[in-house]
Structure formats: C-alpha cells, structure tokens
Amino acid sequence: MNKQRNAVYEKRNHALFGERLSLDIDNAFSIVAESLASSFKEQEDFEGFKLACIVNFGMDTSITQDDFKSLDAGKLADKLYTEAIQSYTNHVDSIGKKAIPVFKDIRASQGSHIENVVVPFTDGRKAINVLAPLDKTVETNGQALTSSMEKSITLAVIDEAWKDHLRSMDDLKQSVQTAYLEQKDPLVIYKVEAFQLFNNMTTNLNKDIIAFLTQANLPDQQQQNNQIKEGRQEKTDLSKLSANKDQIDAAGNDYAANENDYFDPSAPPVKQEPIRVGPKIGRNDPCPCGSGKSTNNATEKAANKISQSLQNFGGIF
Template identity: 25%
Template structure:
C-alpha cells in the first residue's frame, strides 16, 4: 500500500514536471519564430549593397503613421490635431510642414492628400541631406539600421522575459496563460517592428555628414588639444618634482644626529657650577 502511494505521488510529480517543460517549450517556440523574422531582416540588410529603397519605404510608412496618429482615418476636420502634428514633425524629424496653411487654403483637403504632401516634403528634405555624400549615406544607412535593430531586439528580449515571469497570473482571471502569452508577445513584436522603423527614420533625419573642411578643422583642434595636454602634463611633472625636492630638504635636516659640544655630566658627578654638590642635587634637579 505504501509502495502504491509512492508510485502515484511520483507519477504526479513527473507529470507536473513534464507539463512545465512543455509549457516552456511552447514559450520558446514563440520567441524562436520572432527571432527568425528579425535575423532574416538583419541578413537582408547585410547582404544588400544599397538599402535606399528600404529606407524610402520605411520613411513613407513612418510619415504616414504620424499623420494617421493626429488625423484619424475617416474623421472630421474638427477632430484633427494639426498643431500637434506640425510639432511632431519638427521634433521627431526636424521638418517644417505647414499643414495648417494647407487646410486654410483648401478646406476640402483630405487626410490622404496631407499624407502625400508630408511624404514628399520628407523625401525632398532627405534628398538634400544626401547631396554630395550619397556613397557615405548608403553606408551610414546600413550601420544605423543594424544598430537600431540590434538594440531594440535586445530590449524586446528583456520584455519577453518579464512577460514570461508573470504570465501565469492570468490564470487567476480564468484565462489560458499560453494563449495570453502568444497574444501579448505578438503585440510586443508588432510594436518592436514599428519602433525599429520610427527610430531608423528619426536617426537618419537628425544625422549630419561633416564636410572635408569640417573634418580637417576637427583634426586640427584635436591635435592642438593633444599638444596642450602634453604641455600641461610636462608642467605638472616639473612642479611635482620641485615640491618633492622642497619637502625632502627639511626631512634631511631633521634626520641629522645631535652632537654635544661638552661631555655629558652624570647625575652623581660634582656639579660644574663649583658648589661642591652632586649634579642631581644642584642644577640637575632643575632639569
């Protein structure tokens, strides 16, 4: 009877451990599917010689999303937040988009037309930024895309770990933790892709390629700062050497042994004053 109880308890424990491993495997499968998508995008960027077409598509998507955020689809003009949209374009991308003037000039202007005009202004602004440095910008575009992708992917993995740690609490609300994990992880992944696009466009619109004259000026300034640093180091070393010499001088004087000019008088010897008393009973008592 005891053996049977032990076997039943062992089967329950093994079954629970199996369910835990199965659940972890299903969570890992969700992260694995997302990892395949991200790694495929990364490989496409590395293998591509020119990512300008990808940048153009991403830029149009981001500008369109910003317009949709402040001008919802199928909404009335009274519901539009035109000052907020203009501020968003200026803050995030450094663009001056006079949308309020467009609407005043054409009261029948729709959100699609506003989106197309904003995308054209963004394209013209970025084209002027790339003038004279197209080859350099192609390299910068690849580097920025890879850097943004890697950084945001690492943040996404941390968010997935936090989600996994607390997903079992959904069971208290009579919800399946596995289904909730798949739903919320999908939402996090969708936000990741949107954030990658927005961050790439934001960085590219704020990046500035220095001219050859500016590079030479920065090199000259760096060379002068290096020379000044070396000069200050040499002066500091010389000053420390002088202070060390001054500090050592009294130490040498203090370590010189004292030499008596006369012979030392013992306590029981006659006092040198000629009184006839012992030194300890005469002037020695005063010492």
C-alpha cells in the same frame, strides 16, 4: 519568438548585405508618414502634427493648416511622404559634399595606404561610428559614405531595439505564469501580448531609424580633423599570445623550472597504472593494525573511547 526573430533578422540582413536597404528605408518613410497623418488627423491637432514632423523627419513641414483640415488622412500622408523624401535626399547630398574635402585632405596629408575612414555621425543625442571607404567615397562624390551611414545606423538601431524587445518578452513570460489563477490560458495571453509588443517594437523601430537618418550630421568643422580618422579592422596579434619558458618562470613559481616538466607533443603517451584495491576486510576478521583483535572489537573499543571523552567534556549523548 521564432517568427519574430526571422522577421527581424531578415530586415537586419537587408541592411548588413545592402539588399533592399533603400527599399526598406523608403517603406519606413511611408509608414511613419501614414502613422503621423492618421493619428493627428483624427485628433485634429495641427500643432502636434508640425512638431511630430520636426521630431521624426527633421524638417519643418510646408503643409499649411488649411491643407491639414481639407485633405483626408491618405492624401495628407502622401504629401508628407513626398516632402520628407525630398528633404532627406537634400540632407544626404549635403553630407556627401561636406565630407569630400575632409576625405581628400586625409588622402593628401596621411598618404595612400589608408583604405577606410571612421566618421562619427550624431543626431544630437547619441553617436554612431561609420566605416566608409576613402577612395570610393571620393569617386562617388560622397554616395559611398551615405550608403555606409544608412547601413551602420540601421543595424545599430535594429540591434538595440531587438535587445530591448527580448527583455520585454522575458518579462512577459514571467508575468503570464499566474494567469491560470484567473482561469485563463497563459499561452493564449502570451501570444496576444507578444504580438502587440512586436507591433509596437516595429513601429518605434521605423521611427527611430528615420529620425536618426534625417537628423544625422557630421562633426563641426573644428572637430572634423580630430574625429574623422583612419579606420582599421582590428586583428589579433598572435605573437603576443605565445610565451616561452623564461616568461612563464618570471610570472610565478607555479611552473616547473625543468624543461622536461613541460608538455612535449613528441613524447610517447604515459601508460596509466591500474588502481589496485586491497583485500576486503570482513566484520570479524583480524584488525589490519596487527593487534590480533577482530575489526568488530576494535571498532567498539574506539567508539567507547570517543563516548567517554565526550562525557568528560560535558556533552549529553
């Protein structure tokens, strides 16, 4: 678990701080292209290969059936990777060009105080809000927006995949506990199955990131003015957390009405009085009730009364 966590958080930090994010995305394109080429080439399924290109890369590949049959898996993967990267570059440029007029309109209509803008990106199934700097997006001709899009989408997909993987690991931990009944080592089985789960998770993670990035789009032209709006970092209003005496009294009668009942930090600490324990009463000592009888006789007398009452009630003791 620690090794897996380090690997995932290293990839997450690349997206969070912008380091190596572009390289990670490029590697993901290469891994997905190689996976599609090898699997469908082995099955000799050209139609499935074309459909997988649409699902994973959001494009209708120009690779013909003759190319699919003549090229080996390695060359087919290289050609698919080059085509997918070019298609994604054009897609990103298109997003930037579409966003620039909207960002300029926000600046002109809503004033110069706006620093960030929230842009909802969707792949047709789910949406992710992206916080982009307004001025920098305009200055870089949309590049700042697409960089924020890559960062936000990558982080969201990684977090979702990691949470699902942790649940799968918990289920695996529970399922391998009965392996000793088959004279197998539960720890060995856990390590093998955990490694396979992690490989599947990383494979699906790369596919999900690439699929979302290549199919992410801005809202429709009619919805942009309503959905693209100012983005602010929420801050806690500490003034709403304070309460005076009148507010407390109005909320309920559980608080004292006197100001002296409230905690005063300047008041001296109250000295705690020691707990005083009375003298221990022996078994045959006089009863403290004042009857003059010993505690043993008083106890026996009380027990006899209780027994007699229970017998009168009809109980069997």
